Amino acid sequence: MVEIAVGLAPVGRDTVQDRVYSELRRALIGGLFAPGQVLTIRQLADALLTSTMPVREALGRLIAEQALEALPNRSIRVPLVTxxxxxxxxxxxxxxxxxxxxxxxxxxxxxxxxxxxxxxxxxxxxxxxxxxxxxxxxxxxxxxxxxxxxxxxxxxxxxxxxxxxxxxxxxxxxxxxxxxxxxxxxxxxxxxxxxxxxxxxxxxxxxxxxxxxxxxxxxxxxxxxxxxxxxx
Amino acid sequence: MVEIAVGLAPVGRDTVQDRVYSELRRALIGGLFAPGQVLTIRQLADALLTSTMPVREALGRLIAEQALEALPNRSIRVPLVTxxxxxxxxxxxxxxxxxxxxxxxxxxxxxxxxxxxxxxxxxxxxxxxxxxxxxxxxxxxxxxxxxxxxxxxxxxxxxxxxxxxxxxxxxxxxxxxxxxxxxxxxxxxxxxxxxxxxxxxxxxxxxxxxxxxxxxxxxxxxxxxxxxxxxx
DNA sequence: ATGTTTGATCTGTGATCACACTTGATTTGA
DNA sequence: TCAAATCAAGTGTGATCACAGATCAAACAT
Structure with a gap:
């Protein structure tokens, strides 16, 4: 097959989870969440007008990146500032x-x-x-x-x-x-x-x-x- | 309430997702997966004798840590070695x-x-x-x-x-x-x-x-x- | 022989439900 | 009056199902 349209950028997917993730990331970097604030999946899902599924996966990614903290209580919060x-x-x-x-x-x-x-x-x-x-x-x-x-x-x-x-x-x-x-x-x-x-x-x-x-x-x-x- | 048994360590949760995550992490660090190898959720779930749910969340965490790669095809693979x-x-x-x-x-x-x-x-x-x-x-x-x-x-x-x-x-x-x-x-x-x-x-x-x-x-x-x- | 269409199968994604656990207020007991 | 037990609401976790997109092979048309 010949090479066509080399100047085009890859289209890239646009899943709900990615949008939720980007939104939360933007909010975190922008400082919209207070240190120590507890985030709940359902509450965020309501605020973002989606179901819990994309939110919990986005939160999981953020926890893996150390951007959020998973407490032993199973609750999720913004890390404290010390x-x-x-x-x-x-x-x-x-x-x-x-x-x-x-x-x-x-x-x-x-x-x-x-x-x-x-x-x-x-x-x-x-x-x-x-x-x-x-x-x-x-x-x-x-x-x-x-x-x-x-x-x-x-x-x-x-x-x-x-x-x-x-x-x-x-x-x-x-x-x-x-x-x-x-x-x-x-x-x-x-x-x-x-x-x-x-x-x-x-x-x-x-x-x-x-x-x-x-x-x-x-x-x-x-x-x-x-x-x-x-x-x- | 009085303070009892101060010498005990916190018990810590043991969710299926964490076990899957640890297992995958161990396999990756130990080099059990080949570079470029494609990992599918259901296949891993079968191999680990669990459902797809914990596996997909564990994979999501690993992708967030750059340990795995999410292709635009929606498939997940071990990053290539260059x-x-x-x-x-x-x-x-x-x-x-x-x-x-x-x-x-x-x-x-x-x-x-x-x-x-x-x-x-x-x-x-x-x-x-x-x-x-x-x-x-x-x-x-x-x-x-x-x-x-x-x-x-x-x-x-x-x-x-x-x-x-x-x-x-x-x-x-x-x-x-x-x-x-x-x-x-x-x-x-x-x-x-x-x-x-x-x-x-x-x-x-x-x-x-x-x-x-x-x-x-x-x-x-x-x-x-x-x-x-x-x-x- | 090459390129296109079709169709079956497999994949990740998202929704929904059931369950176990935490939490906090209320009720009960001494 | 105060501590313990109880109950209800809310939480993350995991299972299951439905769906759209991807993949690949076979059949078809050019």
Whole structure:
């Protein structure tokens, strides 16, 4: 058989389970669920207007990815936020995302750089608007900015692992985003610009350093806040 | 209510799904499934003497962990082995396991060291026996040796991620183990001794180096073998 | 001989039901 | 008055069934 239509993308299935999974994942990364919140299958099925079957399988996947926690009671909850866990997450994210960033810097192409700049531009415009309603979109764009880079690292293993870390960070990054809405806006933008410049120069070490600064910022804030209040 | 029987361990549930999951995981790490092999729910359910329900949920978890692959055909298979994938896995394992090892070296206790030595002793005795029947037990002990260390690293995030990498490495490490049964036995033993000595000395850098040598060995062999034969 | 259609079989997906267990409030007992 | 027993509502788990899509071979048409 001759090769036809090489430019087409694979169509990909669209099962109910996948939609439920994507929706829950979006909600987790966006911080719509509170740490410690218990999720029940039937309640989610009602909210999502489906039956319990797709929900329980999606929850099973999220538990396997450490994004949710299965208690011995058989109940399912969003993991708690503790000081230890924050340190742990930050350290692991620096390790993996730093590596992915440095690898990506060595394989950067003008085309990819353009794509990243486009996302960055939209993100910055939104931040300047200062509309609190757009925080969801902001989270999405921030996610897109980082993973557009990580996908360029040449590894098929690293990006899914980093996604898992974002999923675990999700429940308490939103708090930090809100808090930094004014105070840290220019900082975050500066870090992203630093990353972009380093990538354009092909300087992996500088890109890694800028990234570490970028993701350490909200964690440092949370650490300080939790240190005063105890667990949230 | 008064506190009674404080010394008891939590009983922990034992669902059919968990047993299926453990069994599949064991089979994958032990290399019982061939790369590219297609797994069907009903066939596994028959083999495991259960219904399809627990099997499909267990498969869903394994897919979420990247241990299995969901094709657009809706069929499920063990991921293929390619040269790129081998390089990718090795690089990521060195990154994560090296970090875990260095962290563990800084938190090592005499009690844990003893526990590791016990595993090591049993493993070495089995290797000296040279019985090809015991390769399953050998794989299990090798796993126990490494993860007894990784659990000591103080992170709750790192070990599950490393488990996921072992799961992905499983389908083609067995080939390497067989090949090294005679040729590399003393090498592997030496690396494990190096690791143990470094841990006892609290020397994280040396422990990391010994570990990298340990896990690079079978990968190097596979790389060479695949380079000659093409994909397996 | 090549390409198309057809049909039987097998696959994952989702819905529904029964069951065992947890949980929390209510009732019962001393 | 307080602790223990009880009961009802709600939970995840597993089995079973119905269905749409995939697969592959044989029959057919070009």
């Amino acid at each position: 000081l230890d866990r924050i340190e742990d997450l930050l350290r692991t994210r620096v390790l993996l995302e730093g590596e992915a960033m440095e690898l990506a810097a060595q394989r950067m192409t003008p085309r990819l750089l353009d794509s990243i700049r486009t996302i960055m531009a939209e993100w910055e415009e939104m931040r300047l608007g200062g509309d609190p309603e757009t925080v969801d979109r902001e989270v999405t764009l921030n996610h897109a900015f980082h993973f557009e880079i990580y996908r360029a690292c040449g590894s098929t293993i690293l990006p899914p692992m980093i996604e898992s870390l974002w999923l675990q960070s999700g429940p308490f990054t939103r708090a930090a985003i809100y808090a930094f809405a004014e105070a840290g806006a220019q900082d975050a933008a500066r870090f992203h610009h630093d990353i972009l410049n380093a990538l354009a120069a092909g300087d992996g070490v500088a890109a890694r350093a800028a990234l570490v600064a970028d993701i350490s910022r909200p964690f440092a804030y949370l650490r300080e806040k939790l240190g005063k209040e105890g667990v949230a | 040269l790129d994938r081998i390089e990718d896995l090795l690089r990521t394992r060195v990154l994560l396991e090296g970090e875990a090892m260095e962290l563990a070296a800084q938190r090592m206790t005499p009690r844990l060291l003893d526990s590791i030595r016990t595993i090591m002793a049993e493993w070495e005795e089995m290797r000296l026996g040279g019985d090809p029947e015991t390769v399953d037990r050998e794989v299990t002990l090798n796993h126990a040796f490494h993860f007894e260390i990784y659990r000591a690293c103080g992170s709750t995030i790192l070990p599950p991620m490393i488990e996921s990498l072992w799961l992905q490495s499983g389908p083609f490490t067995r080939a390497a183990i067989y090949a090294f049964a005679e040729a590399g036995a003393q090498d592997a033993a030496r690396f494990h001794h190096d690791i143990l000595n470094a841990l006892a000395a609290g020397d994280g850098v040396a422990a990391r180096a010994a570990l990298v040598a340990d896990i690079s060995r079978p990968f190097a062999y596979l790389r060479e073998k695949l380079g000659k034969e093409g994909v397996a």
